[in-house]
Amino acid sequence: MNRTELSELGEFGLIEHIASRVKLVNTSTIKGIGDDAAVIDNRHALTLVSTDLLVENIHFDLTYTPLKHLGYKAAVVNFSDIYAMNGVPKQITVGIAVSNRFSVEAVEELYSGLRLACENYHVDLVGGDTTSSPGGLFISLTVIGEANSDEVVYRSGAKENDLICVSGDLGAAYAGLLILEREKEVFKTNPDFQPDLAGNDYILERQLKPEAKKNINQALKKNEIKPTAMIDISDGLASEIQHICKQSDKGCRIYDDKLPIDQQTISAVLDFGIDPSTCALNGGEDYELLFTVGIGDFEKVKRIPEVHIIGHITAPGEGLFLITGKGEQVPIVSQGWDGLKK
């Protein structure tokens, strides 16, 4: 593979290189890359904005993360924040700081993943920034979405007796990470060793190439359900339900035996001596949607195959508890991701 130094292209050359490969698809995108700002027409809807910062060796490890996957994941994870507001992502800006160990081809790999995510989710890449970094790769993403004003769902709207629902299954991305970290350690000791990833396709894909749950919002809308509160699961279920309960000023009960966990996740984490429920509660990076619906929507929400009812909201002051199979009440304590404590 060719190696073109970034300094050969320079910043403007790189921007042109990136811009020439970007196609705009949304009618709300009036102007994309190439001016002082992107121009967006959201005059029929509200504008949603969310920003993420991804740092090498904090959020990702390039030893086992292909750059294309990294780009795809970085974008999708950001789209997930917009779905968690019950909105639709429409535009994204991407800033990258790269050291000179990266070539133009490496940057192109990263952008090919970003572009693929944009294509799959019908999002326009409309701007950003490219600069050098004294060390490591930094990626900043800002996603712009839209929602009608009567559609936006905040974290703060959960009511007593509301049902707590979650999409898909939990803990898989963390299980995938455990496998990748194990194989990395083996590789360090013996670089000739081939990584043993067989039988773990699902959990590896959940870690390396997650998807945002756009079909959940669509299914809810189709079934005429508007969640009372919603958040996406990036730091783990335990951490996210705390956000909903805190901002809604409520308590909750979540039932251990209702937690949706894939069989591959269970096998993998048991191998590491980790309890599957702990993994589902604290693993993080699921990018599933956690939401609450009124008790009156019980029959309707039951009809959506990918959604699981895992508990209910209680009165303020009643605390946050996990109810085990034996009926014990265990306080929900977040052990999830903390970007400043790692």
Place this chain on the structure above:
Amino acid sequence: MNRTELSELGEFGLIEHIASRVKLVNTSTIKGIGDDAAVIDNRHALTLVSTDLLVENIHFDLTYTPLKHLGYKAAVVNFSDIYAMNGVPKQITVGIAVSNRFSVEAVEELYSGLRLACENYHVDLVGGDTTSSPGGLFISLTVIGEANSDEVVYRSGAKENDLICVSGDLGAAYAGLLILEREKEVFKTNPDFQPDLAGNDYILERQLKPEAKKNINQALKKNEIKPTAMIDISDGLASEIQHICKQSDKGCRIYDDKLPIDQQTISAVLDFGIDPSTCALNGGEDYELLFTVGIGDFEKVKRIPEVHIIGHITAPGEGLFLITGKGEQVPIVSQGWDGLKK
């Protein structure tokens, strides 16, 4: 001064700490910090979005940049991009990646500068991200602005015979940087030496605490002038006029003796053996507005005290030239900032 470790507060503690000090002032800000995305109501206007990434030791040097000034400058520089579209900045999101050599108090200093800029420019801080960095400080900013659809000015609209105008004066920020870099070198050799900054207040302020030119847009509007093309000067006049000419498919003539340069800038750069015009053309970080207006607006634009007419747009293929005092034509070549070549 107290030192509180970031790990004591954790990410959510730090976010609460930041959020508790933020006041929202714009009616278009429906929801700020604290959910999966900020919610903005721009339904009477278009939305403008611009992103910047600032990297320690690439874009700023903490040896001589106080964190409060850095926060102020980071925000203002971003606002400048929105003014350059003839819009008004309304919201900002801020992502920071900090290593553990920074304390909570240091982060607070940075945010106090960001907040002051937001206050002075009536912008709401509506979200962001905080995480750790294995080394160095990274700041990503995304500013959201608004403009009526008939007000937006792109880089691409310059017409033949249009007047080329620039606000304020040029080269001052670069002159300030030269002084700061000189004193840093002296300090390295002799740490007891007091920096000699006397008589350079104006150029140091232009480097450390620049302002965005919001009054220019207002003055243009008041005088019923709509620029045909506009850009803000971050990489230097030479680089920016190339953007306008390239995107408008035109040439230009700029007159050396019309370049506005402050006396303090001239004295300082001559001390370093640098030609003041070269500094004005390539210094960068001026955050002045460079724009073109129709020849019919000559009388009106002349009335705005802070605006200088420095040249005119020529036909496509006629090239980009600086006309010296002796009438010589020198091709304009950008030697400005390149984020990937430094």
